[in-house]
Amino acid sequence: xxAHAEAHEHVLEIPYTVHPRPDTGLYNAKLGIxxxxxxxxxxxxxxxSSFILIRTAAPVWPRGWEFLNVPLATANTFIxxxxxxxxxxxxxxxxLGNLKWGRIFIALTLVCALAFLVNKGFEYTHEFKEHxxxxxxxxxxxxxxxxxxxxxxxxxxxxxxxxxxxxGAKMWKTDRxxxxxxxxxxxxxxxxxxxxxxxxxxxxxxx
Amino acid sequence: MSLRIFHIIFVTVSxxxxxxxxxxxxxxxxxxxxxxxxILAGVFLICGVVLVFYAGRxxxxxxxx
Numbered sequence: 001x002x003a004h005a006e007a008h009e010h011v012l013e014i015p016y017t018v019h020p021r022p023d024t025g026l027y028n029a030k031l032g033i034x035x036x037x038x039x040x041x042x043x044x045x046x047x048x049s050s051f052i053l054i055r056t057a058a059p060v061w062p063r064g065w066e067f068l069n070v071p072l073a074t075a076n077t078f079i080x081x082x083x084x085x086x087x088x089x090x091x092x093x094x095x096l097g098n099l100k101w102g103r104i105f106i107a108l109t110l111v112c113a114l115a116f117l118v119n120k121g122f123e124y125t126h127e128f129k130e131h132x133x134x135x136x137x138x139x140x141x142x143x144x145x146x147x148x149x150x151x152x153x154x155x156x157x158x159x160x161x162x163x164x165x166x167x168g169a170k171m172w173k174t175d176r177x178x179x180x181x182x183x184x185x186x187x188x189x190x191x192x193x194x195x196x197x198x199x200x201x202x203x204x205x206x207x
Numbered sequence: 208m209s210l211r212i213f214h215i216i217f218v219t220v221s222x223x224x225x226x227x228x229x230x231x232x233x234x235x236x237x238x239x240x241x242x243x244x245x246i247l248a249g250v251f252l253i254c255g256v257v258l259v260f261y262a263g264r265x266x267x268x269x270x271x272x
Contacts, residue, residue: 034208070247081210092269095272097214187214191210202231
């Protein structure tokens with residue numbers, strides 16, 4: 001192989017898409033998702049900090065427990081916990097070379113995410129029927145902002161998992177390890193989204 | 208950090224949430240006699256127990272991956 005052809009081959013190949021880089025110990029996508037999640041921590045961290053500051057400064061503060069739909073929120077908590085299990089099972093099955101069960105668990109994760117959004121839709125509809133809007137009070141402004149932003153993240157997960165379940169699964173035939181890594185990266189994002197809810201639920205619905 | 212480790216952290220935090228809501232529900236019931244709070248405490252107690260069993264069984268298998 002001449003020098004030109006060799007250089008061309010190097011240009012086409014993206015390094016560390018499957019194997020970890022020796023200096024970071026991570027493959028490209030995992031480094032990318034952690035940088036993204038770091039920015040997400042700052043975003044939600046700023047919102048939680050604002051919430052705490054507004055709440056501690058307020059002379060009186062409504063309790064979400066008394067008027068928000070706690071049973072639906074509880075159901076959503078269990079749905080997200082279950083979806084974190086299914087996404088790990090999807091990744092584990094793909095690592096073991098089992099595409100069929102991997103896709104079944106991706107589909108189950110997708111079903112959980114959609115169920116969460118449907119429940120959220122019912123919850124918002126109920127609040128609007130009771131004439132509770134973001135402009136009604138500081139508490140409701142924070143409630144709609146934080147749960148709305150979280151819901152958008154769930155929607156993002158739905159889009160990505162739908163892609164990986166249907167057209168994205170073609171990669172399994174050409175590059176199994178890379179497809180498995182993609183599921184791992186999405187699983188990391190999904191766990192972060194679930195973790196945010198684990199903090200939102202008691203903060204907004206109970207206390 | 209791998210998905211395996213993040214999952215272990217997530218399940219641990221979920222167990223902590225279950226413990227918190229169980230205690231919160233019992234305390235709320237003691238203060239207000241709200242049956243809803245007691246039911247919530249019971250539901251999260253069950254959730255916590257299930258998660259502890261899940262952690263015990265699955266974490267070891269995940270380490271083998």
